[in-house]
Amino acid sequence: MNMTYKEILPGIKLRVIESSRFKTSCISVQFLSNISEENASEMTIVPRVLRRGTTKHPDMEALAAALDDMYGARVEPVSRKYGDIIMSGFICDFVDLDEKLLPGVVNLLGEILFDPKTENASFVESYVDGERSNLIDEIKSEINNKMSYALRRTIENMFENSPYAVNELGTEQTAEKIDARSLFRYYKKMISESPCEVFFSGNYTYEEVEKEILRMFRLCRRERPGKVSPQKAESAVNIRKTERLEVAQANLIISMRTADEDIYKSKLMTAVLGGGTTSKLFANVREKESLCYSTGAMFDSFMKAIYIYSGIDPKNAEVAEKAMLREFEHMIYGNITDEEIDNAKKGMIDDLLTTEDSLYSMEAFWMRAALLGDERPPLEVAAAIKNIDVESVIDAAKGFVPSVTYLLTGMEGANSERKLLPDA
Amino acid sequence: MKENCYPMLNQKMISHTCANGLRICVFPKPGFRRAYAMLAVNYGSIDISFDVNGEPYNSPLGVAHFLEHKVFEQPDGGNALQIFAKTGASPNAFTSKTMTAYHFSGTEKFMHNLEILLDFVTSPYFTEENVAKEQGIIGQEISMVNDRPAWRLYENFMASLYCNHPAKDSIIGTVESIGQITRDILFKCYNTFYVPSNMTLCVAGDVSAEKIISAAESMLPREKIILPNRDYGFEPASVARAYSEEKAETAVPLFGIGAKRAMKTTGEEGMRNRIVAELAADVIGGPSSSLYAKLYGDGTISADFDSEAMVFPGSIAMMISGESRDARCVEEAVRNSVHTLSEDIDSGYFNRIKKAYLGVRLRSLDKVKTLCHEQADAVFGGYDYLDTIEIINEIDSREVSQFISQMFREESMTLSVVSGE
Numbered sequence: 001m002n003m004t005y006k007e008i009l010p011g012i013k014l015r016v017i018e019s020s021r022f023k024t025s026c027i028s029v030q031f032l033s034n035i036s037e038e039n040a041s042e043m044t045i046v047p048r049v050l051r052r053g054t055t056k057h058p059d060m061e062a063l064a065a066a067l068d069d070m071y072g073a074r075v076e077p078v079s080r081k082y083g084d085i086i087m088s089g090f091i092c093d094f095v096d097l098d099e100k101l102l103p104g105v106v107n108l109l110g111e112i113l114f115d116p117k118t119e120n121a122s123f124v125e126s127y128v129d130g131e132r133s134n135l136i137d138e139i140k141s142e143i144n145n146k147m148s149y150a151l152r153r154t155i156e157n158m159f160e161n162s163p164y165a166v167n168e169l170g171t172e173q174t175a176e177k178i179d180a181r182s183l184f185r186y187y188k189k190m191i192s193e194s195p196c197e198v199f200f201s202g203n204y205t206y207e208e209v210e211k212e213i214l215r216m217f218r219l220c221r222r223e224r225p226g227k228v229s230p231q232k233a234e235s236a237v238n239i240r241k242t243e244r245l246e247v248a249q250a251n252l253i254i255s256m257r258t259a260d261e262d263i264y265k266s267k268l269m270t271a272v273l274g275g276g277t278t279s280k281l282f283a284n285v286r287e288k289e290s291l292c293y294s295t296g297a298m299f300d301s302f303m304k305a306i307y308i309y310s311g312i313d314p315k316n317a318e319v320a321e322k323a324m325l326r327e328f329e330h331m332i333y334g335n336i337t338d339e340e341i342d343n344a345k346k347g348m349i350d351d352l353l354t355t356e357d358s359l360y361s362m363e364a365f366w367m368r369a370a371l372l373g374d375e376r377p378p379l380e381v382a383a384a385i386k387n388i389d390v391e392s393v394i395d396a397a398k399g400f401v402p403s404v405t406y407l408l409t410g411m412e413g414a415n416s417e418r419k420l421l422p423d424a
Numbered sequence: 425m426k427e428n429c430y431p432m433l434n435q436k437m438i439s440h441t442c443a444n445g446l447r448i449c450v451f452p453k454p455g456f457r458r459a460y461a462m463l464a465v466n467y468g469s470i471d472i473s474f475d476v477n478g479e480p481y482n483s484p485l486g487v488a489h490f491l492e493h494k495v496f497e498q499p500d501g502g503n504a505l506q507i508f509a510k511t512g513a514s515p516n517a518f519t520s521k522t523m524t525a526y527h528f529s530g531t532e533k534f535m536h537n538l539e540i541l542l543d544f545v546t547s548p549y550f551t552e553e554n555v556a557k558e559q560g561i562i563g564q565e566i567s568m569v570n571d572r573p574a575w576r577l578y579e580n581f582m583a584s585l586y587c588n589h590p591a592k593d594s595i596i597g598t599v600e601s602i603g604q605i606t607r608d609i610l611f612k613c614y615n616t617f618y619v620p621s622n623m624t625l626c627v628a629g630d631v632s633a634e635k636i637i638s639a640a641e642s643m644l645p646r647e648k649i650i651l652p653n654r655d656y657g658f659e660p661a662s663v664a665r666a667y668s669e670e671k672a673e674t675a676v677p678l679f680g681i682g683a684k685r686a687m688k689t690t691g692e693e694g695m696r697n698r699i700v701a702e703l704a705a706d707v708i709g710g711p712s713s714s715l716y717a718k719l720y721g722d723g724t725i726s727a728d729f730d731s732e733a734m735v736f737p738g739s740i741a742m743m744i745s746g747e748s749r750d751a752r753c754v755e756e757a758v759r760n761s762v763h764t765l766s767e768d769i770d771s772g773y774f775n776r777i778k779k780a781y782l783g784v785r786l787r788s789l790d791k792v793k794t795l796c797h798e799q800a801d802a803v804f805g806g807y808d809y810l811d812t813i814e815i816i817n818e819i820d821s822r823e824v825s826q827f828i829s830q831m832f833r834e835e836s837m838t839l840s841v842v843s844g845e
Contacts (some may be wrong), residue, residue: 021455022790023434042611060720064712065776070778095786097432126721134726137747140675144573246673248567276514277505287503290557291563311568338512346512353531354458359790 001356004206009217010196015366016209017201021354023095025102025202026359029113030089030367031194032228035081035163041170041178042186043088045075045131047185051090052127053117057108060088066108070094070101074413075109081168082371083230083302087197088190091363102204102212110216114191123187128180131252135175137168143245146408147294149302150251151307154406158255162233166302192223193345195371201359230302230371235403242407250409254324256400257304263301263372264381268388269396270299270306272343273331276341282326285310291320301372306400314409321405331397334390341390348385352378425637429808435789437799437810438633445621445648449799449808450636451628453792454634458793460529461538461628461636463545464800466624468522469597470590470736473655474610480655484604486562486597487613489519493612495526495559496617497549504544511536521736521764525800529792534631542625542643548614550607561771562602569596573674573842581680581743581840584665588657590666619649624803626796656737659686662835669841676726677843679751681758682743683836689735695807700819700827701733701740706777707769707824708761709744715761724748724757732837736807742831751841757820759832766829774821785813 001016032239033043057063067073080087094101110174111321117124143149152167159165170176200209235257258266274281281295295310308328312320330336354377355361365378376384425440438450453459472483496504496517508515513530526545530537564663569575577596584594587689596602625640663684687697709715719725727782729746788794795809801808 024787024790059713059717061714061717062698064717068712068776068780070783070784071786093787095783097782097786124467130721130723133723137676137726139746144674146568146571247571249564249571276509277503278509280523283503283506286561293561293568311564313564313567343506343509343512347509347514350514350531354529357456357458358791 001175002206002368004222005375008210008214010222011037012034012198012217012222013092013370014198014210014213015200016206017300017362018205019201020203022151022202022359024093024359026200026218026363027092027105027109028089028199028363028367029109030087030197031190032085032087032197033190033194034228034231035084035086035166035168037166037170037174040168041174042085042183042347043137043190044079044169045135045175045178045183045204046190047079047090048087048134049123049127050112051075051077052110052131053124053220055115055117056111056118059163063112070104071097072245073101073105074315075112081166082368083300084163084233085228085230085302086168087367087370096203102208106212106216110219113216114219118184120186123180128178128183132175132178133249135169136172136354139169139172139175141215146247146249147251147309147311149254150408151309151405153241153243153324153408154253154255154307154404155240156407157306157404157419158235158257159233163231164233191220193226195228197367199366202361207238212275235305238402240405242409244411247408247410249311250282250407251316252310252312252320252324253323253406254308255406257403258304258306258396258399258401260396260399262396263304264385265388265396266304266306266399267299267301268344268348269386269393270297270355271348272336272340272393273327274308275344276347278340278347280330280340281310282307284327285320285323289323291316291323295324301368305403317407317409328397335395336390336393338390341393345385345388349382352382352385394423425633426807428810430814432785433789433810433813435810436619437808439808440633440637442620442637442644444646444649446640446644447623447624448637448640448688449626449803450631450633451631451795451799451821452631452633453790456630456792457531458526458529458586458792459534459631461541461625461797462525462539462796462800463623463625464523465618466522466622468519468520469593469595470656471617471654472590472593473657474616475652476582476616483609484597485593485601485612486595487605489607490558490562490602490605491525491597491610491614492517492519493562494550494554495545495548497554498544498719499549504540507540507544508537515746519595519731521803523594525797527589527796532580534629535635538636538639539643545618546571546616546644548611549571550610552607555605555607555610559602559605561794562596563599566596566599571673573678574674576672576681577678577745577840577842579669580668580842581682581745581838584668584838584840585663585682585684585741586662587662587664588661589736589739590656591739591741597785600771601613609648611807616652619651620644621648622651626799626802626803628792628795635756637680654737659739661686661833665838667839671845672842674842674844677749677751677841678745678748679748679754680743680745680840681755681833682741682838684707684739684741685831685836686738687740689737689740690806692807694805695802696815696819697740698733698735698805699812699816700823701742703781704824704827704831705731705733705742706781707765707774709827710777710780712776712780713761715757719754719757724750724753734807740831751839755839762828762832766825766832768770769825771821772825778816778819782813782816785816811813
């Protein structure tokens with residue numbers, strides 16, 4: 001597997017991984033920006049509006065027909081947030097069967113990115129209206145998945161007034177403000193000034209891909225790109241929050257932060273604590289105490305924060321919190337067996353090694369790597385993890401400072417209103 | 425051992441049926457670091473009425489899923505999941521309406537991991553204590569899924585669509601039904617269904633088929649056990665309820681519109697019916713359908729829109745689902761659309777749909793988990809997954825058109841809605 005990573009135009013970096021293992025190829029074009037209250041909704045909605053139609057394929061039906069003709073190639077709008085950076089663009093995939101589809105797919109992607117259907121020198125109003133109301137619904141619907149809703153609320157409480165707390169969808173208010181003209185201006189600026197990461201993996205050579213991507217960017221005038229880099233943010237220390245909804249199951253999240261720059265040490269610590277079925281949380285809080293169905297811990301490399309979570313019966317919230325904290329204390333006091341460390345390492349290493357078996361895992365790995373400025377391939381990271389010793393894991397655990405303990409639980413009493421009731 | 429080549433797909437499948445009835449299917453994936461194995465049992469949540477020693481027996485709802493949890497249990501109080509961890513493999517399991525499957529993927533010691541898989545699935549350890557403990561964990565799982573509006577929608581939709589077919593019941597059971605489960609019931613169901621002739625082992629990766637076959641033959645029981653009769657009840661053409669609505673915590677109401685049809689779902693005919701149904705689902709509500717374009721274009725639905733075919737023994741169902749504030753308007757549009765499509769499907773449109781469908785299938789060959797899951801499904805239906813790709817081209821628009829007209833009859837249709845208050 002051969003990787004090339006190069007700045008092909010000012011602010012446009014192309015990464016190509018040549019691989020003949022797959023029948024599928026994947027292209028991802030992502031524009032980057034520091035996230036703010038003001039731009040989150042815009043960054044997210046731009047690719048969705050672009051995906052509605054181009055000058056040549058003016059509506060979704062026409063675009064879908066063109067994609068069907070290329071054996072159901074996909075061009076999907078995405079926006080993702082890492083720490084305080086938002087990344088927005090398209091991920092495409094296609095299968096070569098009897099013909100080489102790369103030029104056709106890049107043509108269509110170029111049309112979607114740089115030649116959108118317009119009216120009166122702006123986006124089509126009905127497209128923007130439709131996507132805006134979908135975005136608002138999506139923001140409202142975040143409550144449907146209780147665990148991710150609880151996580152979002154935890155992060156909002158941790159990083160109040162900081163870009164880290166901004167949701168990549170924005171808020172209902174920021175989404176409301178979007179109109180066709182202002183969004184078109186934002187889009188023009190985004191494609192000409194934002195740094196851009198392009199990823200490709202599949203059965204093509206670097207030269208073939210570069211030629212197509214350069215041809216595509218000829219459709220767009222690039223200015224000198226701005227710089228995007230992660231900023232540091234303060235977080236709340238040791239606060240508690242409870243919110244109530246009409247739910248049968250409660251979700252508890254204990255969040256903590258660290259200043260330790262060595263993210264893989266913290267990741268390994270997190271894996272021992274709650275990385276999977278051999279972790280302390282799963283083995284003890286779920287299997288031994290039967291307190292929950294789901295429990296574990298996640299580490300966010302960008303926020304340098306750990307989230308220790310569980311889904312529990314509301315009446316067990318206190319017992320569960322104690323049990324979860326007890327497992328974390330075991331980490332600090334070094335009550336860790338060689339087997340636990342070994343299993344956690346093996347799980348992480350296995351994940352890293354298999355990154356290369358999936359185009360989408362590779363895309364995600366390398367996009368994150370670009371932001372973290374860590375150019376080590378998965379194999380090298382895996383080798384580094386292998387060498388982390390137990391003292392470093394204990395050391396990593398000691399570095400965490402409690403931030404927000406968040407509980408999303410059921411209503412008190414029977415006939416409560418179905419409304420969010422924050423309490424102190 | 426048989427080797428089937430699919431030159432158009434650039435994929436091989438090596439298969440073998442052991443004397444005990446276990447079918448083993450291996451998809452070689454040269455150069456892949458990860459190898460994936462799935463041991464699937466032809467036993468899902470719908471298998472609740474069957475013969476035990478020649479006598480009809482009805483089990484509580486949710487036993488298949490309960491067994492899935494319990495089979496991991498080890499006599500020393502540990503869990504098979506932890507044994508896998510020593511090699512870094514990621515094991516897991518799932519239960520669907522028609523299947524229970526145990527699987528792992530890993531980058532090293534594949535044969536060792538495979539032996540762990542074969543061993544723990546075939547050596548159950550159930551006690552009254554560990555059954556009681558699991559009732560608590562699954563009780564929490566039931567609360568978790570019931571808090572998801574999309575799950576509520578699916579449950580209500582199925583319960584409205586089917587009158588007697590156990591596809592109407594929840595995969596996971598209810599708090600009451602899992603409360604009735606005992607160690608004896610688990611053993612009864614386990615002994616009936618967890619037998620090699622009712623299982624398949626599907627593997628994808630850079631692995632040796634010979635070694636896999638010899639491990640399975642040496643570790644699994646030798647005898648071929650005759651499978652019991654299963655009873656799915658008599659299902660009328662009409663639905664249980666034409667409309668159902670439930671309130672739940674959701675910002676935008678969810679809808680599910682669909683229909684069912686009694687059909688052969690096994691053997692070559694079953695395979696063809698399945699593909700026709702899946703093509704019909706794409707023709708009606710796929711991303712390039714005029715239905716989707718119209719409803720999305722005028723803001724009636726969001727991008728969360730799905731049109732799918734579901735195959736159960738003796739019956740195929742279709743479900744068109746998504747988010748909308750006006751489910752009745754969507755229903756009207758679906759009715760108009762199926763009416764038009766049951767008369768004629770534009771041949772240019774149909775050929776594009778077939779091309780895209782083929783593309784999706786080809787992409788699935790890069791995903792070892794999807795590939796093994798599809799093949800396990802196919803084995804239980806009496807065919808091979810890769811054969812389905814080869815026959816796509818034989819299917820013409822008239823066949824799909826006819827399928828749609830017979831599926832969407834007034835008495836066989838239902839609409840379910842889950843809305844906020």
